[in-house]
Amino acid sequence: xxxxxxxxxxxxxxxxxxxxxxxxxxxxxxxxxxxxxxxxxxxxxxxxxxxxxxxxxxxxxxxxxxxxxxxxxxxxxxxxxxxxxxxxxxxxxxxxxxxxxxxxxxxxxxxxxxxxxxxxxxxxxxxxxxxxxxxxxxxxxxxxxxxxxxxxxxxxxxxxxxxxxxxx
Amino acid sequence: xxxxxxxxxxxxxxxxxxxxxxxxxxxxxxxxxxxxxxxxxxxxxxxxxxxxxxxxxxxxxxxxxxxxxxxxxxxxxxxxxxxxxxxxxxxxxxxxxxxxxxxxxxxxxxxxxxxxxxxxxxxxxxxxxxxxxxxxxxxxxxxxxxxxxxxxxxxxxxxxxxxxxxxxxxxxxxxxxxxxxxxxxxxxxxxxxxxxxxxxxxxxxxxxxxxxxxxxxxxxxxxxxxxxxxxxxxxxxxxxxxxxxxxxxxxxxxxx
Numbered sequence: 001x002x003x004x005x006x007x008x009x010x011x012x013x014x015x016x017x018x019x020x021x022x023x024x025x026x027x028x029x030x031x032x033x034x035x036x037x038x039x040x041x042x043x044x045x046x047x048x049x050x051x052x053x054x055x056x057x058x059x060x061x062x063x064x065x066x067x068x069x070x071x072x073x074x075x076x077x078x079x080x081x082x083x084x085x086x087x088x089x090x091x092x093x094x095x096x097x098x099x100x101x102x103x104x105x106x107x108x109x110x111x112x113x114x115x116x117x118x119x120x121x122x123x124x125x126x127x128x129x130x131x132x133x134x135x136x137x138x139x140x141x142x143x144x145x146x147x148x149x150x151x152x153x154x155x156x157x158x159x160x161x162x163x164x165x166x167x168x
Numbered sequence: 169x170x171x172x173x174x175x176x177x178x179x180x181x182x183x184x185x186x187x188x189x190x191x192x193x194x195x196x197x198x199x200x201x202x203x204x205x206x207x208x209x210x211x212x213x214x215x216x217x218x219x220x221x222x223x224x225x226x227x228x229x230x231x232x233x234x235x236x237x238x239x240x241x242x243x244x245x246x247x248x249x250x251x252x253x254x255x256x257x258x259x260x261x262x263x264x265x266x267x268x269x270x271x272x273x274x275x276x277x278x279x280x281x282x283x284x285x286x287x288x289x290x291x292x293x294x295x296x297x298x299x300x301x302x303x304x305x306x307x308x309x310x311x312x313x314x315x316x317x318x319x320x321x322x323x324x325x326x327x328x329x330x331x332x333x334x335x336x337x338x339x340x341x342x343x344x345x346x347x348x349x350x351x352x353x354x355x356x357x358x359x360x361x362x363x364x365x366x367x368x369x370x371x372x373x374x375x376x377x378x379x380x381x382x383x384x385x386x387x388x389x390x391x392x393x394x395x396x397x398x399x400x401x402x403x404x405x406x407x408x409x410x411x412x413x414x415x416x417x418x419x420x421x422x423x424x
Contacts, residue, residue, distance in 0.1 A: 009346070011338065011342055015335070016339070019328065019335070021329055031336075031339070034343070035342075038343050038347050041346070041350040042350045042353065044350075046357070049357050049360035052364060052367070057371065061371060061374060062374055066370060070363065070366070070367060074359075079356050081348070081352050082351045082352055087345075090337060090340045093337070094334075094337040097337070101330045101333060104326075104327075108327050108330075109323075111319070115316045115323070116320060118316050119313060119316035119320070125309060129302045129305065130214075130217060132215070
């Protein structure tokens with residue numbers, strides 16, 4: 001037997017279940033169900049067929065040479081192990097997935113870096129109770145009072161359109 | 169001249185304003201603020217809003233004045249000085265007690281009464297309002313910080329999950345192997361079952377043939393025996409049987 005034979009499931013399902021997000025839970029359950037069915041199909045038959053009691057048949061069957069020829073043919077018959085055609089596909093899928101994962105992790109790291117930058121910025125901002133107006137202007141230059149950019153009365157957001165030019 | 173700060177040595181003069189902390193958290197928060205490396209944080213720490221008034225004696229005289237006198241005159245010095253000065257001012261009529269003085273006294277009594285009576289309630293109410301407005305101001309900041317932390321944690325979890333896809337592919341490969349193994353085993357068992365079935369068939373054929381042969385021989389023997397028996401022989405046997413029955417019956421009655 002050239003290919004490695006398998007007798008036991010080596011997948012740690014509980015560890016895998018922990019990594020599955022809530023939205024993918026039904027898919028995961030379906031996958032596990034299928035895998036269990038495959039395993040059950042394997043377990044339905046013994047690893048090796050039981051031995052045939054040739055001596056018993058030798059004694060019982062009167063046709064001369066029949067049992068010998070059966071025995072010879074039975075022992076000569078080698079059942080070929082089925083050819084594996086889909087593992088290559090799985091490997092290809094994994095390669096694709098690896099690329100996607102790498103991309104996702106790069107993006108995710110970028111997002112983490114953004115969040116960390118924001119976190120750092122906001123942690124370094126003084127509590128507003130401790131701020132002076134100068135601190136405020138330093139922390140939020142676009143919201144603080146700025147002599148270069150005066151606001152229009154009554155200084156709320158709705159009245160910040162510059163007045164229309166009147167033609168005389 | 170009479171301010172508290174004027175009575176302090178230069179360095180500690182800044183302390184009452186700058187070292188009065190509101191709470192530990194704000195202190196930590198202000199410590200996190202990035203400062204220029206040139207700033208002298210020891211002598212000029214970041215000013216912190218003073219929450220409580222300074223210490224006083226007799227309800228209105230700053231503690232610092234007493235400290236100033238203590239070094240030169242001891243504990244009773246400031247009291248002696250204060251009483252002496254008041255006596256001097258009154259006896260020399262520098263301070264004249266006209267009718268407004270008594271008005272002032274009565275107003276002071278009313279004021280003290282009002283402060284003692286209503287002060288604590290007003291203070292707690294106002295403190296609550298201050299805390300509320302502080303919380304409102306800081307709510308956005310805290311929300312953003314919390315949000316950032318949550319986002320980072322969620323991204324980490326997602327990355328972990330993405331990396332766990334290796335397990336999925338292992339499981340897929342195993343499923344393929346399992347299916348192959350199942351097919352192989354089914355074939356093996358089929359070969360075994362078919363062979364055994366044929367052998368069993370041979371055995372069964374043998375058994376049936378032998379049964380038939382046996383039955384046939386028994387039948388043949390019986391038939392031959394019956395054919396060989398003549399009517400005389402049958403009669404003789406019958407009379408012999410009757411005679412032996414009779415003798416048996418006699419023996420039995422005699423015994424009874």
